Amino acid sequence: MKLMKQGGQAPLLLLFFLLVSCFSGLDVFAQRESATSSRASRTIQPSNNDIPPAVVSRCKQMHRVKRNETLNSISKDYNVSIEDLIVANPELESDELKKGNYICIPAIVEATDKKEKEVILPSIPNQTIKTTATGNKERGTTLPIHRNQGKGPTVKAAIILPFSEVESRTRMVEYYEGFLMAVDSLKRKGVSVDLYVYDSGGQNASISSILQHKEMVDMDVIFGPLYSKHIKPLANFAKANKIRLIIPFTSKDNEVFSNPYIYQINTPQSYLYAEVYTHFAREFKSANVVIWNTGEQQSDYEFTKGIRRLPNRPFTVRILEEGDIAAGMIRDAFSSTQTNIVIPTSNSNATLAKLISQLLATFGKMREDDIRLFGYPDWQAYAKDHIDEYFEWDTYFYSSFYTDNLMPEVMNFTKNYRKWYSKDTANTYPKYGMLGYDTGFYFLKGLFTYGSELENNLSNVEFTPIQIGFKFSRANNEGGFINKQLFFVHFTKEHEIIKMNFD
Template identity: 35%
Template sequence: MNKISVYVLAFCLSLGCTSVYSQNNNRRITTSNEQNSDVFYHTIERGQTVYAIATMYGVSVDDIYRMNPGSKEGIKAGAILKIPQKDAATVPAESLAGDYTYHTIQPKETLYSLSLKYTIPAESIIQANPGLSTSTFTIGKTIRIPATRIETLPTTEKKSVTKEIEYTIQKKETMYRICRKFNISSNELIKHNPALRNGVKAGMTIKIPVQAEETVVEVKKMPGEREVNALLSAPKDIKKVDRIKIALLLPFMTNEPVPSATTSRFVEYYEGLLLAVDSMRNMGCNIELSVYDTGNGVQKINEILKEDALQEANLIIGAVQNEQITPVANFAQKRNIKYVIPFTSKNDDVLSNASVFQINTPHSYLYSKAAQAGCDLFSDYNIILLDIKDKENKTDFIKAFKSEMKTRQMEYKELPFRPETFQTDIEQLLSTTKRNVIVPTSGSLDALNKFKSPLRMLAETKPEYGITLFGYPEWQTYTRECLEDFYALNTYIYSNFYADNLASNVQDFYTLYKTWYSKNLINTFPKYGILGFDTGMYFLGAIRKYGSNFENNLDKINYPSVQTGFNFHRVNNWGGFINTNLFIVHYKNDYTVTRTELK
């Protein structure tokens, strides 16, 4: 098959209980009488898009636009959307959304009341919503109600019962003969027939107790309200794993004569993961790693998923193309295996699959959090958006940033970039009573080169302006050309990955990698070798400490990352987890760099 011996590949690569009511705030969604069985209500969370919301409920974007006309112009966190219940007859069997009714939790509703309302066991509701707890069973939250209903027919059971039969005593019969005939003691016989105390007489009719099997009809008793509602706060045991089994699925393209640059990055990711495995083994962790070459398309994936190592895995990492990711995600969900998607941020499986952990943050969540961070950092600044028409314009981020400023009633200015008059134009907008921050609308190096020199000159000749620059993740790849400018302009960037080359843990990793593989990391961002190491250390450490169901203790996992931080957030009560970690990197005037992690 395609399974690659870990050691062979490593060698080759080295060469080249109380009633819990829904509580939240006084926000009113709709009353039970108002609620239409054909619709339910979704409260928009930060970072969500209409497309993502439609996908998680198995409806179309047009369905949402039709029921919420204003949503076509944009949606806002905290607003409420009306969502149509999907028609089960039109949902494909392989659909991620499945056959569910969606319910928006109303005031005073409990798990018990919903169990009665939908005639379904409370355990089935919890099973369909793995993220459901006292903290998520709140007014306005949506949950899935599975199609299976409580069986209304009574149950039947065969039981042994005692019955009495009548018997007429024959001539010459004695007490002894009757007892022997019916296998009963004389005391038991007299107990049922007190008249026998006066003697046995022919012609008497007596009662004989006999054992018989009888089908008993029994109606199963429903658990009580207190018992049902307590399920939301029931402690969840840690499922310890003695030997952690990992399956790594990457397109190594072993059939290609010369590996491409992309393939080399995946090899580097594997090498970084091997370093994490070795580190965890040195801590006493028992690990079995199986590695597979997925190639392109789904043919190899389908074969790999038949392997015993996949069936028995605690953790699956990898697959790159969406057509490969979906079958792996479905496989993991059916077997309750944790599945880590390390690279793409554009996969939808996480929206309806509780087994999925998506490391690369979807842009909508990233921009929303970065906009919040920018407003927190520069709430007292004079904010100037520098509009540079460029092929790499950050339209969605700027939109999110403007929306956040508007929500907070923060003022900002906009300046179209004109190279011949830029210095004069910008100076007219600068404040002398506040610090000033410049936010360009493009993240490209070409855009940065257009304004950084005149802006730096202004910052150095007129320090009273207190000029600061706020920019983008890709700026960390420009340090060879722009590092001095970043320092001079007191630059901040946001990013979901960052490795400070001067930090001791980064230096230690570079040394370890070169010792193992006799080469340096590929000079790209993010560095896949460190990504593989961080991923392995985080998830192996999580399983080692909190078992195969470590998702119940995510808030307790604090891994000091080398490059990629982890802060997983469940997308809804039934879906998987996306990584919402964000770094704010600050290039200071004193030529130092700090990395602040925002949870």
Template identity: 35%
Template sequence: MTNHLKSVILTVILLAGIPSTDALPQDSQYFLHTVTQGQGLYSISRMYGVSEEDIIKANPGSETVIRIGEELRIPRSQKIKFHTIEKGETLYRLSVENNVSVKEIMDANPGLSAENFKIGQVITIPAPTGSDPLTATIETAGQELPEEIAKATESLTTDDAPYKTIHPVKRRETIYRISRAYGISEEEFLQANPKYRNSRLRNGDEVIIPFSAQELAEREKERMQAEITLESIADSTLFMLHDLKKRHEPGTVNAALILPLSLSDSSSVEQMMMVEFCQGVFLGIEKLKNENISVNLKIIDSGTPKTTRTSSVFSGIEDADLVIFGSKESDQIATASTWSTENGIPLVLPLNTNADFVFTNPHVFQLNTPQSYIYQEVYNHFFRVFDRPKIFMIDAGDNSQKEFMAGFRQAANERNIPFETILLNSIHEDISRSKYKDSEDENFKQIDEKIMELLSLDRQNIFIINSKESAPLASFLPVLQLISRNKQEGMETYLFGYPEYQTYAVDHLDEMYEVDTWFYSWFYTNNMLRESVDFGASFRRAFSRQMMISYPSYASYGFDTSYYFLKGISLYGDEFENNLHAIQTNPVQMGFKFERVNNWGGFINRKVFFIHLSNQYKVEKIDFDQ
């Protein structure tokens, strides 16, 4: 680094007028969190390492409902320092206030950018390292300040003396003459040289020539402008400097696939699923090879949880650009997450249901998304598809979908949409006694009349069972069939359900077509679609057998996952995370729509499809992102 640059940075730190101490907290006990789409108490508590009970205690009423945009008080943790960005704050100023480099703040918050550095965003502040904040940032980036910044701050280094100059007194010079020569008043001269109030100038004396009042005003104006320029570093240049160093350029991808391939029962269904996932990865790499994309893949058996705790499975893959880790064991995932953090390597978790690690590890890609995030996507898409809904919740006495239905009711209430409840138990016995094929059955007529009175001719009447189990669906389908057959002309009725409905369609396909069924899912394969047919043929050619029937299909899952991630890294290298939405694939089963859960955490997949089994006996797969 040049001496000029060092002097610029040193002067910046001194003149900014900011002490190098911990920043004053927003509150000594709490900081603020603004609720965003999909967040619930569980996910928020995992983000900050506090209990749900402590959040509820600080925010009475939050146990009942929290809304998007609502501010919650979060108890401060002793382990990690969080800060909510306030009005007027910049990245540069935060770095100096907290005595950490800009690079350290950005490394701790990879989701932070010039675009989202704004009021209300929460960031994590790393512990001070003792290094000079701005100097450390520039030196690490290996760059000097941009020309426009250096030029704007030049006055702070060349004009930082407390006086204009030192003047050697010549024979017969007076205070009046010297003051006139430098454009200052006699009083300004005497303030800088007070001893001459009571003594005369002598030949050879050295006197201080101060700045005039006008010059001081101009210097202060330049200083303020320079500091304003320096503040702009937080929103532009410093983010640019942070991204200059690269670990891997686009090209050949080094990847590792870690799966539990040696389970105790090698003939178990789970064992077969792991094998098919691996085979799907092979087919994904084969397709990439046909596109001239080179992949070096190392396959590792994760073994038992005890084996993985020793981190032995991660030996020799420190140069990997990506690791797909297929274990479902929390202990194994904890080990993998720690290793990923220490090495800065993306970690794809396709099979685990415990999503806790995505909230604190910026390198994690969580494919099994926390349900609260999926639900918000479902609500938003639902009200895009149905613009005039009247919702009927069929209460099956099952609380398994309590969270989903509570959110649905809240979303409907916010839109002033009618939402009614019908008890399934009240009609279940009538259904079991009735003879479905006899359209004159009195039990069905009574049921039909009760529900028909509630239907609206001007709205889309949508029935949602508050259970994802098959039995309530099987009980209610005959009722809905009768309603569909006897409704007024022009009246719209639909059934809306869950991902599990694609498995129940095996036994109830005709009924689900007739009642005009919709359901959401983050995976779906229609075996009549071209990509599914082609993939099935490729699988049979490669492995001389049919894929096992499962929901989701693990072979398709492995294919879609490997193809998306490996292609993305081959195209974008270390810029992969900044180009997730630019990666174009044609998935067989899974779609991908990744978003960071917070500035310091990883990515969740918010992709949701709607599947429509229409009463025209057609299947539609609706992708809302195309």
């Protein structure tokens, strides 16, 4: 599936009418339309130029890194640019090449027009789409749209994301790739889905032409958007047509408080603070909490302020100011008789590294005091840098996202993702492929099973999350749903990683 963006023109949405012959009950559509055009929408009839190859891989092959290899040497070996290697392997921007790691060697697509910039969207692996000499599709055994053969209803779903926008497309394509894997899993369970895919363009593009497509009013559920500018018009459209709108990404937009059809998946941390405080007070009752003010960017100062102001708190609180740390007064804030829980006022990796270094210099490795760290969801992204220190300092962090790589479902997803797309998911937080899988599976399965009664059965959807769980609460009487799933992740001194659920 290809999305094209013409040089100097508005973003384009491609309409590829994909009928999948190996997926009984599944039809996938991608739409092509100028995102800012006011002309009436129309269905583009398939032709030789409209139909992409059955399977499009962004990787020509996977390369295993050898000793002393560099990006420069690998790029020369495969005749690709260093820039193309980094685009295909975003983690290389921050991580060094390591012997034994696998990297994607991109399959470079030559555009027929130098002004064209192509974005490759994957199709369902093993689909059978044939084109005759006259451009007519041969669908083989593909079922017509909405024909379920008595297997139950068909869920009509749309994805509206910026696939052609350079800054975000790698993440959005990965989300879509995981979503397709969820559709595949559901198909094997007899779930019927019609999937429509639209490119929203960049954050300054209009999505009005997408919403004018006649099929949009018949959707059961819409996934997206990414940019805050698109939330208001999409939320209004969903509300007017009584369509559930699933916003998978972090948003501080307040539409969820006035629109009963919105589901906010990745809830802003500030919405979860009350839940975190409740579980923190139960877990660390009678502890000595040390709030470590490093003087750096205090993006989570509000969190620690809430800890300090917690009414009837069952623990003591001591604050280490920047001046106290510089003056070597760190020990004065710690207790020899209580468990000490250290919380920095910043969530940055630099702050965490500095904190660990100063604790080690003050207390050493062979210490008598019970000292533990407590931090933020961002800390799981730093695990590769500090895994040994996490175990050594008995570390906790709270999050609504976490992946246990040893869980069978996660191992299966990772294996299949590599098989489908000839690459691994990007080393990001969260992993967008897994986010696409979890959101797609949960809501498509829920709607197929419960239909209009989904809201009364949100906790009954049979689902094993691989990264994010769902625990929805109404924002208020007039609003939609906020995901309040929360857990602590504990790295014990015994080198165990424990996911602490609070259901």
